[in-house]
Amino acid sequence: xxxxxxxxxxxxxxxxxxxxxxxxxxxxxxxxxxxxxxxxxxxxxxxxxxxxxxxxxxxxxxxxxxxxxxxxxxxxxxxxxxxxxxxxxxxxxxxxxxxxxxxxxxxxxxxxxxxxxxxxxxxxxxxxxxxxxxxxxxxxxxxxxxxxxxxxxxxxxxxxxxxxxxxxxxxxxxxxxxxxxxxxxxxxxxxxxxxxxxxxxxxxxxxxxxxxxxxxxxxxxxxxxxxxxxxxxxxxxxxxxxxxxxxxxxxxxxxxxxxxxxxxxxxxxxxxxxxxxxxxxxxxxx
Ligand SMILES: NC(=O)C1=CN([C@@H]2O[C@H](COP(=O)(O)OP(=O)(O)OC[C@H]3O[C@@H](n4cnc5c(N)ncnc54)[C@H](O)[C@@H]3O)[C@@H](O)[C@H]2O)C=CC1
Ligand SMILES: O=C(O)[C@@H]1CCC=N1
Numbered sequence: 001x002x003x004x005x006x007x008x009x010x011x012x013x014x015x016x017x018x019x020x021x022x023x024x025x026x027x028x029x030x031x032x033x034x035x036x037x038x039x040x041x042x043x044x045x046x047x048x049x050x051x052x053x054x055x056x057x058x059x060x061x062x063x064x065x066x067x068x069x070x071x072x073x074x075x076x077x078x079x080x081x082x083x084x085x086x087x088x089x090x091x092x093x094x095x096x097x098x099x100x101x102x103x104x105x106x107x108x109x110x111x112x113x114x115x116x117x118x119x120x121x122x123x124x125x126x127x128x129x130x131x132x133x134x135x136x137x138x139x140x141x142x143x144x145x146x147x148x149x150x151x152x153x154x155x156x157x158x159x160x161x162x163x164x165x166x167x168x169x170x171x172x173x174x175x176x177x178x179x180x181x182x183x184x185x186x187x188x189x190x191x192x193x194x195x196x197x198x199x200x201x202x203x204x205x206x207x208x209x210x211x212x213x214x215x216x217x218x219x220x221x222x223x224x225x226x227x228x229x230x231x232x233x234x235x236x237x238x239x240x241x242x243x244x245x246x247x248x249x250x251x252x253x254x255x256x257x258x259x260x261x262x263x264x265x266x267x268x269x270x271x272x273x274x275x276x277x278x279x280x281x282x283x284x285x286x
Pocket of ligand 2: 109180184185
């Protein structure tokens with residue numbers, strides 16, 4: 001189902017055309033949630049990248065400063081998708097050009113609703129979100145917090161946008177950092193582990209293709225098992241672990257390397273770093 005029909009679909013302007021913006025746009029278009037002609041993507045200067053996005057997705061791009069400005073002013077939804085370090089200057093310049101009805105959807109790690117509003121210079125309706133790159137294939141996991149200014153129609157639009165590209169959790173804003181540590185950055189930890197599993201498989205004599213295929217299917221199967229059985233991961237782990245068997249030996253090796261504590265520390269550090277990035281924008285520009 002589209003957010004609206006093609007004739008009155010809200011125009012969505014992605015301010016920042018990097019990997020996260022592309023992941024969401026790809027998901028929105030593949031899932032037919034928003035027609036390509038309702039989407040505009042802007043970046044700072046990389047015209048080649050914009051040409052690629054136009055031809056890959058049929059979306060519009062704003063190339064000149066005048067086009068960028070008119071895309072931002074006319075959009076009913078503006079998705080802030082630049083890096084935190086670039087957000088301060090961009091939002092300060094943007095604020096005076098917008099009107100109070102335009103919905104701001106931020107995917108920027110660490111940047112709080114109050115900082116975004118302070119930078120824009122007015123109490124804009126803000127949906128602060130934290131998606132992940134799996135949104136591009138409809139398997140995203142997104143946290144969303146709404147500011148008090150967001151109306152019911154806008155809330156429904158944002159939920160529809162992100163539910164179309166994966167699962168959504170609406171959370172209080174103070175939980176956004178830990179959610180970033182779990183699911184925003186999370187795919188990277190899984191890929192890191194998969195890289196190690198593939199390398200070990202190759203070291204042991206498997207071909208690159210075999211090691212890759214076996215690793216991918218193992219991770220996919222483990223995630224699907226958890227989802228479909230509803231079992232706790234500890235129970236599923238124990239089902240695999242024969243007394244004194246190979247799995248036990250492997251898990252002991254992981255425990256000796258403080259696997260559990262290291263993963264938890266990584267999640268908490270990501271959360272802390274997210275907060276630090278938001279604070280840095282606030283301190284530098286407010
Ligand atoms: N990559 C990921 O897995 C996730 C990223 N995020 C958030 O998404 C945001 C973007 O991250 P990525 O897509 O990875 O970064 P990226 O570096 O791939 O893309 C950033 C884009 O912003 C553009 N940009 C920067 N300043 C600009 C300006 N003044 N005007 C117009 N465009 C400007 C750049 O040209 C680039 O297209 C970050 O704030 C990050 O915290 C959130 C969740 C997951
Ligand atoms: O690394 C980052 O800062 C962003 C936020 C979550 C995933 N990538």
